[in-house]
Amino acid sequence: MIRFYRITVVVLSLISIISILVSKLQLPQNLIALPFLFMCLYLLLPMFSKYMFINVGITIVNITMLIRYVISPFLMSIYGVNVNLGTSTSIGSQTIAINLMLFEMLAVMLTFSLMHKRFYTAESTFRTIKAKPNLFGWAFVIFSMIILILNPDILGRYTFIWSASQLKSKDAVDAVSIYFLVIQLAHVVVTIGVLNWIYKMYEKNKSIIFLLLSILVVGFSSSFISGTSRFSIILPLTTGFFTIFILYKNYRKIIVFISVCMSLLLIGVSTLLKQNTITSTNAASSAHSGGTFEKMNTDLQLYFSGVSNVAHAMDTSHIYEPFQANAIISELFRSVIFLNSLFGQHQSALIAFNETFYRRFLVSDQILPMIGQGYLYFGPYLAPLFSIVSIILVMLLDKKIYNSDSVFKMYIMSYLCIKLALFYMANATIQLSFFTNFFLILLIIAFMNKMIVIKKV
Template sequence: MLRYSEKTFGKVLLNYFVSFICILSSVLIWFFQNYHGYELLYTQPLLYLIVFIFVYSTIIFEDNTRLFFIILSGVSAIRYVLLPLLISFTEYYGGRSIVEPSSDSFFKAILLMNYELLITALFIKIMEVRRNSKINTTDSNIKNQTFKLDHHHIGYIFFILFTLIGITFFPSVLSFINIIVPSSLSNNVEPSFIQNFILYCIIVSKQLIFIMLLKRMYKKYKLKKNRIYISISFIISLVNIFIYFGTNRSDIIISAIVSFLLLYKLFGKIVKKYIIVGLVILFFLVAIVSGARNYISISNGSNSIIDITDTFQVYTGGVYNVAIAIETKDYFPSSNDLSVLFFDIFRPMIGVNLLVKNLPFSYSNIFYNKRMWLNVDRRSQIIPMIGQGNLFFGFFLAPLFGMLLIRIYYYFEKILNNTNNLEIYYFLTLVVVRFGFFMGQNTMNIINDMSMNLVLFIMVYQINFTLHKILGKKSYQIKYR
């Protein structure tokens, strides 16, 4: 009873805090806002407050391991509360395009974003009711779930050896792999098909090695009760984070979140101090990557608050970027053709992209960046998902992509809650965490991430599982924390 009361008190306290911040932000935005088209900007914090109290906080306090909702509520807070406040405070209503969107587009963008938040929240509420009505004792009693920490990894070892052979024949692929500091080739050179395949093998192999080592360290810790194995596990986690492909900062952050989560699942509360240190290291790593990308800030470094505002605008799909997406259809009428939708779905799929990449089609992100940069061939920004939905389906059906993603999440969550395999849990959680950023992403990012993290792993896992059944090794089980 005491535990329930403490949880309730924490929920009420957080709701009061969020209420205070949102109402204060709304009042300040209403007072300082002075740009035509942004008249309804003050409604965004109030709308977030309603959604947080009645949807997000209820789910998070019921089960604080549901990372999708923790990430979604955090990203939404930046998008609907902090970003509007920064825009009004700095009077930075513009963006990076030479031709600003019209005031009507800004106004429609705010309405579209508010509509997205309401519809997706309502859909989540419906899915939660369905989920809770169908949950049985096995599904809901997550804390009694066990992981099988078997050390039969012959299929994984064969795959890692296959990857090493690929590196031996194509050593140039190592130039695309980053260790802390991004490689000079990460942005400037496009890898070939063979190089791309080997790169995916390297990333999956790296993650499999991470999981195998973590299993071994945990078993040694349980046998000897020596905290040195926790420290070694933490170092292994950092190495997993430090080695990456590309220069997308969100990929690094997601890898860190899931790596630290795995530590917590295995070792429990004892690793909290390690995770705090890891988050500090992550902050500096992201800063290093940002510097290495030669990122040019909107103010050229003269105003850090405006630079932060611009960054949030890009990564969360703010009003300006949604307004640009709205005008993409006006500038390029062919941007919502079925061929563009086809390319948006299949072009990012690993494997399928080889069959369709040479087709004479463009995807929506190209049109979006043409509107952003006015025919300059730059693709540095992504069309927000609600803007992409509006492009193909119109205003009222614009949240369709987000709703589909939420539905897929619930399917994945069911697998996560019932799996006893640490590898499946890790790779699926990578995808689920990415889903939490969906408002600032689009279908192309999500599909590419799913295919890269899941397709190759599932094939390798199936081979390993088959060999495991043949050899019949025993497993070492732990309680799910």
């Protein structure tokens, strides 16, 4: 499987390189360096792909890098670097952006190559995972139900995709953000609790019925999308199926087949619904103009920190000064509940990026790429700092997943690992917010559950 993937990477890289060479569009001269350097590093550093498919974190990193450095440049060679949304960027900004992306690629792959032996082994095996009591998890669910009863408007942020004609605006319920976070957490805890209960029955009776029930739970749980964000489907869907894959080791071929089919179905349905959202219908003439592959060029650059997005970050550097300590700290914690009130108002790189992207104010829907955020905060030489920290955390969590001994711990470690592995689709502010607002609370619940088990023993 790994050998087939490596061959695929080389073949796609060569196709991308040839397409860039024969393209008649006005492209940055160093665009060809993205697929070329990626292919060379892939061949020179085989350890980067050696642990794929048995470790969820590094698998996702590999796939997102293939999309960003090979597939996206191929589409750029056909449709150009600039996308059908926001303002256009200059060849000069695009050239600098590509150099920065090359620097980030080197930093990430070399960091992994130097440190991988501390976290990965070819003979890694999962610890025996058991269904354990989830007393504090269910207590949290009861607490969340009380909040939901007192604040029923929270449900306005959710869309059940099987009964919807369009998704709801992501800004539908701004007044209940803290309560909404609690309900999001309860959604995850309920999913874990039910999977834990089903697996407990499976431990007593090894029937495939319990596997099918677990798959139905993951599919149903992942069908509730928050606002217009498809991440609220993809993240629990991937985490749920990976957890099932580990728990039910006797049925892994069946799990892979069903998970691929269900993932494609849910993502496809949510994509169709997203085209009918309140926000996207206003932008349909711009972001979704052109043919299917031209739309893909736009989407991949917007969602995977493509050249155009990073180029906008380069342009933002003209109005944002690096090494503003107070501004950096304030912005990193701006989405962390309770802590955000401790910091004053400072110039925001996230807002400045969106103003540069659209050349207008009061718009903030575009995600500042992580490499762009590092560049704005710390300048060119320290720009990959956040990406380096991210790949180290992914390696650490891949190892932690193998050491998990309960369904609860297995799920939350996988959840965080997958989220951090998608660092090309996020930035440090988003990741830190997720870690503090989401993961820490789940970790506390897992710890309290463990203390109950120890006392019972």
